[in-house]
Amino acid sequence: MTENLTNKIKIAQPQLVAFFLKIAQEHKINHSYIFEGEDNNILYETSLWFAQLVLCQSPLTDGSPCGMCLTCRRIIQQDYPDVLTIIPEGQTIKVEQVRQMKQLLTKSGLESPKRILIIREAEKMTVTSANTLLKFIEEPDGDMFIIFLTNNSQRILPTIQSRCQQIHLKPVKKSLMIQQLIEKNIPQTVAGELAEVCASVISAVELFENEWFNDFRETVQKWFNQIKSRSPLAFITVQQHLVKSAKERSQQQLIFDLLIAHYRLDMEKNNNYKISHVETIELIISAKRKLEANVSFQNVAEQLVWRIMA
Numbered sequence: 001m002t003e004n005l006t007n008k009i010k011i012a013q014p015q016l017v018a019f020f021l022k023i024a025q026e027h028k029i030n031h032s033y034i035f036e037g038e039d040n041n042i043l044y045e046t047s048l049w050f051a052q053l054v055l056c057q058s059p060l061t062d063g064s065p066c067g068m069c070l071t072c073r074r075i076i077q078q079d080y081p082d083v084l085t086i087i088p089e090g091q092t093i094k095v096e097q098v099r100q101m102k103q104l105l106t107k108s109g110l111e112s113p114k115r116i117l118i119i120r121e122a123e124k125m126t127v128t129s130a131n132t133l134l135k136f137i138e139e140p141d142g143d144m145f146i147i148f149l150t151n152n153s154q155r156i157l158p159t160i161q162s163r164c165q166q167i168h169l170k171p172v173k174k175s176l177m178i179q180q181l182i183e184k185n186i187p188q189t190v191a192g193e194l195a196e197v198c199a200s201v202i203s204a205v206e207l208f209e210n211e212w213f214n215d216f217r218e219t220v221q222k223w224f225n226q227i228k229s230r231s232p233l234a235f236i237t238v239q240q241h242l243v244k245s246a247k248e249r250s251q252q253q254l255i256f257d258l259l260i261a262h263y264r265l266d267m268e269k270n271n272n273y274k275i276s277h278v279e280t281i282e283l284i285i286s287a288k289r290k291l292e293a294n295v296s297f298q299n300v301a302e303q304l305v306w307r308i309m310a
Contacts, residue, residue, distance in 0.1 A: 004067035005049045005076065006060075012042060012172050012200070019167075021063045024053055030165045031140035034148045034156065037169030039199035040120070043149040046169060047118045050147060051075050051083045054114055071112075082115045088124045095129040102132065105144060114143045122148035123155035130157040137163045177201055181208075193217065196261030197254065213254070216245060220255055224262040230309045238301045252297045256288045280308050 010017045023029055033050075037043045052065035052072045059065060065072050074080040084104060086097050105115055119125070136146065137160065146164075150156060153166055174195040181191035181201060186208055198204035207213050219241050226234035246252045263277045263284075287304040291297060 005045060005052060005072075006064045006067055009046060009049045011176070013046065013169055016046065016167065016169065017064075020050065020053060024063050029054070029145070031144060032137045032146045032148075032164040034122070034150060034153050034161065034164045034166045035169060036150050036153045036166060037199070038151060038171060039169075039203055040149070040151070041202040042169060042172075042200045044118070044120060045202075047147045047149055048075055048083075050145075051080075051116045051118070054116060054145060055080070055082070055112055080111070082112050083118065084116070085118045085120060087120045091124065093119065093121070093125040093129050095126060095132055098125075098129045098132045102136070105136070114145070116145045116147065118147045118149065120149050122150045122160075123152050125157070125160075127157060130160050134159060134163070172200055177204065181205070190217070192265055193258065193261050196264055197257040212245075212251065216251075216255075217258065219245070220258040221262065224259055227259075227305060227308055228266075234305045234309070235302060238298060238305065242301055243298045246297065249291070249297075252291055253288060255301075256284050256291070260284050283307050 006017070020029070035043050035046055037046075049065065052067065052075050053059075053063075055071050055075065056065035057069040057071050067073075067076075071080060075083055078085070084101055086093055086101055089097060101117055105117060133146065136144070148156060148160065148164060153161060177195040177198070177200075178188070178191045181194060181204055182188055184201075184205060186194070186205075190208065191204075194204040194208060198207055219237070223234060223237045223242065225231075226237060242255060246255055260281050263281050267277050283304060287300050290300045
């Protein structure tokens with residue numbers, strides 16, 4: 001995260017940057033926002049860029065944070081005392097965490113009169129911890145800002161939603177992501193698959209560096225070819241390879257995501273919109289939902305093969 005954040009966010013979220021530069025120039029920045037998007041890394045980077053926008057010592061002519069001053073650099077390094085972050089402890093954000101941050105927020109800023117609280121995975125706030133923040137949002141201090149980051153704003157307490165301005169981050173264009181991944185020496189074929197299953201370049205690179213992914217992506221490619229050719233070996237691949245190697249739910253979900261990616265890439269490669277492929281993708285999405293409902297992965301995968309090949 002060392003490169004200039006403004007450049008990164010401008011490429012990934014140009015409309016968001018234009019919006020915030022405009023309201024910053026008009027001195028109309030709100031005190032509380034909900035940033036909603038698919039990728040937690042991009043969400044957090046955007047919140048840090050917002051902090052730079054508010055606190056930068058030497059903004060550029062268009063109002064963008066310079067990214068080079070001591071304040072901007074310390075924000076990126078997560079070493080600026082007036083930018084505070086809450087992350088879940090386990091599966092939830094607990095009321096004790098919020099109360100601790102509230103005590104810090106009620107004090108004067110250590111290096112700036114402005115203070116910023118970033119709440120990651122805000123949908124994991126308990127009702128009590130969310131309610132603890134209501135007074136801050138209803139009666140904001142002139143120099144305090146709160147940013148809620150979430151993949152699903154509907155899971156945030158309605159009383160919080162109604163008091164915050166919601167900002168929806170757009171997914172990064174696949175063509176741009178592929179180009180950036182190739183520039184990072186990732187093979188084009190793999191870059192295409194990663195762009196289908198990841199929401200950002202950062203998460204794509206992390207997945208590419210995951211040993212399990214690199215060992216397993218060829219297995220999913222083989223499974224796709226077997227299903228497409230209606231080979232009974234597709235059932236054996238489920239039993240002998242997929243079930244044995246994908247023990248974690250996140251890995252099992254990724255298998256279905258990769259399978260969807262292969263069908264989409266096959267349509268693009270052949271420049272052919274196939275109704276059968278679209279219907280198959282819908283079947284895979286339905287299978288993912290069953291997996292999320294804690295149905296056995298082997299049962300879901302075998303039933304999926306049977307339905308596609310029927």
